[in-house]
C-alpha cells in the first residue's frame with residue numbers, strides 16, 4: 001500500500017505516487033528502472049494529423065512506436081501488462097487498422113497477446129464513403145504467462161442473475177457467479193465527446209472508467225501504472241483513484257498543465273467522472289421525445305429499434 005502524499009512530481013522516482021513528466025516519453029522511460037512497472041497503458045498519437053501530432057509516413061511512425069514499445073517492455077515487471085489503445089491510420093480514405101501493424105512489434109519482443117478488446121462507442125465522425133468508425137481496439141500483452149489478472153475486481157452484472165440449474169446435482173442452485181460475469185472483450189463505454197462530463201479541450205481523451213477497468217484487473221494496490229503519451233492525465237487519475245501509483249509523459253505544455261490540474265482534482269476528490277457502473281444512456285428507455293422523428297407519426301413503425309421492442313411483446317410468427 002502507499003501513503004497518499006497528494007503530490008505530483010515532475011521527475012520519476014519509485015518513491016513517488018504521481019509523476020507528470022513534461023517532455024518526450026523516451027526521456028521519461030530512460031529514468032525508469034528495468035522491470036519496475038506493472039501496467040503500461042496508452043493511446044499513442046495515431047499519425048492522422050491531430051493538432052498535437054505531425055503526420056509522418058507510416059513506416060517512420062512504426063519505427064518511432066517500436067522504439068517506445070521496446071523501452072516499455074524493458075521497464076515492464078515480469079507479471080506486468082501492456083495495453084495499447086489504437087484506431088485506424090487513414091490514408092486518402094483507405095484505412096489501416098493500427099493494431100494489425102503494431103502487433104508484430106510486440107510479438108517480436110516476446111510479449112504475449114491476451115486480448116484484442118473492442119471498445120465500442122456511439123459518437124464520432126460521420127463518413128460518407130465508408131461506414132462510420134464506431135470502435136477502436138485495446139491490444140493487451142503480458143510479459144510472461146504468469147501475469148496479474150484480477151477478474152473479480154471488474155465483473156459486471158449478469159443478464160439473468162436469478163437463473164438456476166434445472167438438472168444435475170446442482171438443481172435449484174443459482175447457475176451464475178454471484179460476483180457478476182466476465183465483462184468479455186467487447187466493451188461498450190461512451191467516448192469523451194461534447195456532453196461527456198469529463199470533456200476537456202483535448203481532442204481524444206480516454207474515459208476514466210475505461211482505464212479503471214484495466215487498472216483494477218491488471219494491477220495490485222501500490223503498483224506503478226505508466227502512460228507514455230499522457231494527454232489529459234487520465235491513466236494517472238485511474239491509478240491514484242485505486243491506490244496505485246501513476247506516471248506519464250506529455251510533450252505539450254498545455255496538456256501537462258491540464259493533466260496536473262485534473263490529477264490534483266482527483267486527489268482532492270473533486271474531479272467529476274462517469275461512474276464505471278453506470279449503464280449506457282438509452283434515449284428510448286429514458287423516454288426522450290427526440291427519438292420520435294417529427295416527419296413520421298408517433299406510432300410509426302419506421303424506426304427499427306422501436307419496431308423490435310414492440311414485436312418483443314408479440315410472438316414471432318412465420319408468414
Ligand SMILES: C[S@@+](CC[C@H](N)C(=O)[O-])C[C@H]1O[C@@H](n2cnc3c(N)ncnc32)[C@H](O)[C@@H]1O
Nearest residue numbers: 024025052205206229230231232234249250251
Ligand atoms: C492520443 S493522445 C492521448 C490522450 C490520453 N489518452 C488522455 O486520456 O488524455 C496522445 C498524446 O501524446 C502526446 N505526445 C505526442 N508525442 C509525444 C511524445 N513523444 N512524448 C510524450 N507525449 C507525446 C500528445 O501531445 C497527445 O496529448
